[in-house]
Amino acid sequence: MDIVLITTIIASLFLIIGVAEPLSARLRLPFTVILAAVGILIGSGAIFFLQTELTDALNPVAEAILGLPIRSNVFLYVFLPTLLFQATLGMNLRRMLDDWVPIVVLAVVAVVVATLGVGYALSWTSGLPLAACLLIGAIVSTTDPSAVVSIFRSISAPRRLSRIIEGESLLNDAAAIALFGLFMGYVMIGVPDPSLGQALAQFPVLIGGGALTGWLVARVAIWLMGLFGAHELALISVSVALPYLAYIGAEQMVGASGVIAVVAAGLTLNLAGPGRLSPQAWINLREVWGLLAHWSGALIFILAALLIPRLLGDVRISDFALIGTVVVAAIAARALILFALLPLLTLLRVSPVVERPYRTAILWGGLRGAVTLALALAVTESIRVPLEVKRLVGILATGFTLFTLLVQGSTLRFVIAWLGLDRLSPIDQAMSRQVVAVALQTVREDVARTTEDYALSRDVVRAEAKAFGERLDAAVKTAEDSDEILDKDRITLGLIALAGFERDTILQRLREGSLAARMAEQTLLDADRLIEGARVAGRGGYQKAARRSVAYGRSMRIAGALHARFGVSFALARRTADRFELLLSQRLILRDLGVFIDGRIRRIHGRRVTDLLQGLLNRRIEMVETGLEGLRLQYPGYAEELERRFIRRTALRLEEREYVSMREDGLIGAEVFTTLMQDLSKRRAAAESRPSLDIRLKRLELIRQFPLFADLDDKAVRRLDRALTFRYVSPDDVVVRKENPVKNVFFIASGAVELESAGQTWRLGRGEMFGQVAILMKNARLAAVRAIAPTTLLVLDIDRFHRLLRKSAALQNAVRESGEKRGIDPDVLLGDVRSEV
Incomplete structure (x- = not known):
């Protein structure tokens, strides 16, 4: 194929990507829907011009388009690692850990349920073997929620909801592709009815092997980045190699999931990178990956959409019923998770609340896209898969993808509006009024300074200031006097x-x-x-x-x-x-x-x-x-x-x-500036x-600075150091429960605790102790004790406390004082204890 023609086609694809984004904003449609529609039009047009006799002038272009080396491996080995890796770098992982339950439910459990639901529904309504039906279920179970995420952000949806959807988009590809690999193997070796338990038993092996491979490759890459700290382009180059080496290493060398390896590598770099790279290098690295992912995501959608006319080339009337079966089963499986399992987990307090309107939007926003088409293409390319299975896999996956993109995608904003999610809540409306009022006040001050600096005409300034002041007064009054703001x-x-x-x-x-x-x-x-x-x-x-x-x-x-x-x-x-x-x-x-x-x-x-x-x-x-x-x-x-x-x-x-x-x-x-900055970089590296x-x-x-141990010699302090243990408690943590017998004495090294007994409350701070009264009163139960500040405690067991008490006069005096504060006779507390000091 002519290199000039190929270059022209690739450049044209980038031009389409550039035009599609503003077009999607103007038409109020998801970006991916626009790309898919353009890809389908290009693919259909190429087929049309090759088959028509109207003109032959465009035949070379049509042949070049249809002859592009679009294979499943291009999607899986070139584009997919880029998308997954960038997604992990752009996530706030520590915040996502707060919502790991709904993320795992949507990304893993929902994929498994959708795979089984679609698979068994097809096995009941078609003549395909169960293995092929489950294979189709795995292919169509992965979602592309990028469109609904962008819409949620545009309507200021809660950040927690956006995090849940982003987490799903990261992990569901990994789960679906892992299941796809399992059932693809059964179809290729001709096992019609695989053991579901045996198939799922291999799932942890794929996940664990991929995670370990990705972590190891990422640690090596981070080590190299540490060596190249002063060379920012070298750092970025290493990061570009990382996801591909992790993917290929897991797939080809370990036999595990390459997708999981890429995710694990990205998570590792996300957690360790900010501490090993300079802030500006980390920002630039993420910006480069953002651009790479934008291009990859757009190209994978366009190229996958080019295949749709080819995959639907021999569709039959009876196939539409099977497409309907897939649509109903997939939506029902997702609804089961969203409206049954998630509320149950919320009731059990293991998952945050996800309101019903948002669950409905998530349900309808479960668009399928390039990954589904790429997996279907991998099946059609295999020579070990029966022809009828290949035909149905291509048609059902493509038909279902078209339904989600053209039906769900085009109506998603209308569903959002119907649910009322495109309207600001009263508090958000109030916030917008506050922002306007504050902004206008700042603008007025800046305009006043500008008029003074440029010595503008007083008449002009007076007229404009009056108009602006009226607007500002109205905005401030609206913000201050709104009845909606409690x-x-x-x-x-x-x-x-x-x-x-x-x-x-x-x-x-x-x-x-x-x-x-x-x-x-x-x-x-x-x-x-x-x-x-x-x-x-x-x-x-x-x-x-x-x-x-x-x-x-x-x-x-x-x-x-x-x-x-x-x-x-x-x-x-x-x-x-x-x-x-x-x-x-x-x-x-x-x-x-x-x-x-x-x-x-x-x-x-x-x-x-x-x-x-x-x-x-x-x-x-x-x-x-x-x-x-x-x-x-x-x-x-x-x-x-x-x-x-x-x-x-x-x-x-x-x-x-x-x-x-x-x-x-x-x-x-x-020259001087470069020399100075090089010296500054060396000193900055040392200061870091x-x-x-x-x-x-x-x-x-x-221990030596603790007042209660001031009279101990060095040998006694070292023995005490070996005997004491540290305990760290946060505010409101219970240190000792009232119903539990006391087995230790606690010395407060920092912070404060609150002791409650018999309706009375005492607050103890640094340098004080508690637990000694209960121990010396012959196993009496201590009052409830809780921390009221971040507190560090030194803990000593009963036997060592008794031995220390006999040797330390300072500790005996502290025990007397604590007894007097609580109205207890010190002689009763100390008993026969005599100081040996």
Whole structure:
């Protein structure tokens, strides 16, 4: 085939891609529907011009179009890894973990149910063997929810819903292709009725092997990226090779799922990349992959649509009934998951609530596309599949895809409008009014400065200022006096705005280099939770998300348990250093929010809401400071090292800004600028290295600084260090339950707890202890104790506490004081204990 003609066709396809996006916006149709329609028209036109006798002038073009090397392997080995890999890089994985139950249900369970539903429905209505019917079910079970995601975003749907749909789009291809591989094998070897249990038993092997392969390849790639840190183009080049090597390695070498390998590789890079690459390199890498995925997604749709006229070439009247069977079975299977299983999981409190209108939109938005056509094409290309099976697979998969694209896709916006999802909620309408009012106030101030700078005519300024002032007054009055905005809604709006500004501040700090990429990622995650918490549950949701942002996470608890039970300290050291840096980053961000509250929010919501938001912000700052103070006590000096590191990074950022300014002003040449930036990059790489944290040494220092152990010698302190275990508790965690007998004494290293007994409440803080009264009162049961702040406890068992009590006069005095506070005779508590000090 002429290379000039091929190049012209490829260039024309890119031109079509460029025109299709604005056309889809103008026609209010999903982008993929436009691409599919164009592809079908091109394919049908090529066939028409080859068969007609009207003209032969376009025959070379038609032959080139139909002769394009469109094979299933092109879709599966070239385009699909790109799409999957980019999807994983663009996801907020940590937020998706909050919704893993509905994601897995839609992406895996729904695919299995659809495969079985369509397969058995076809086996009852057609003469195909069960293996072929299940193969068709696997082919049509994968969805392309990109259209409904874009529509949900355009109508400001809840972020949680968008995350669920995005997670489904990432994983359902993997599940469907894995099932396709299983049943394709049965069809090729001629097994008409496969054992369903045996088939599904191979499923975990495909998943596990693919995940391990993808993880290993990604770790090697990340290691290489670490070596090439100063060469951004090299980093991007390694990332381009990563998904293809993972896919081919899993498919050809391991015999596992290549799709799962690509997903695992993308997830690994998504989690580890921000901490290993510079912020700008990570941003540029994701932008490159976004462009590659856009092109791949568009090309795969156009090229797959070109095949549709060919696949439907020998369709029969009886085939339409089977297409209807597939349509009904697939929609029924998806509806069963959405309207039966998901509500049940919500009732059992293992899944978030997904409202009925959104479930309906998800049902109708389950469009099929290029992956379905690619899998069907793979069946038609196989010489080991019977001819009738190939014919029906091509026709049924193509017919069902056309139904979803042309019927469901073209009517999706009407369904959205019918469900009322295209209308803003009252609180969102109120928010839009607040935005308009704040924006107009800012514009008025900027216009006033502009008129002064340019010395504009006073008459012109007066006329325009009057018109603009009337509009501004109307907007502010509408925002302030709207009857639809209740006081609690004003608070919610203020909290959403505050959390949104916090997110913008984090991004700004990240661009400036003030925040490490890894810490910025975690703080952005916390900001997203604040926004969603405020939107869903108002002040209570915001406060819950705020407490979660400073609480000890599951990984911190696991690391503490490993250190306490097995002496494995590296995990705890890493998590503790992460917590130090995270709290310092939060403090840096929170201190910028007060000005925003007093300036922007007060203009719209008034003083009362402003004071309440300022109070909530102060409590957040107090929680962060409490957490930092506890860590400083536990590991003295380490916070100062991190703060010095922050100052060094800030100084380097300012130095870079000065060099750039001098270069732009022509004060230094390109050679000098390049030399200065190279030296700056070396110093920045050194400043990025985080100081190490010595857990063991800091434990000894902490014990020595504890007032209750002040009179112990070095030998006794070392013995006590071996006996004590650390326990980390978050606010509202129960430390001791009232009904449980006490077996330990607890010393508060940082934080605070609340002790409740016999209707009385005591609050204990740093340096105090609890549990000793119950132990010394002969196994009495302790009151209920819960943490009221992030708290670090030192735990000592009964026997060691008795031995320590006999040797330490300071501890005996502390026991006396605690007994006197609770109205207990100290002599009764101490009994026959005599100090040996």
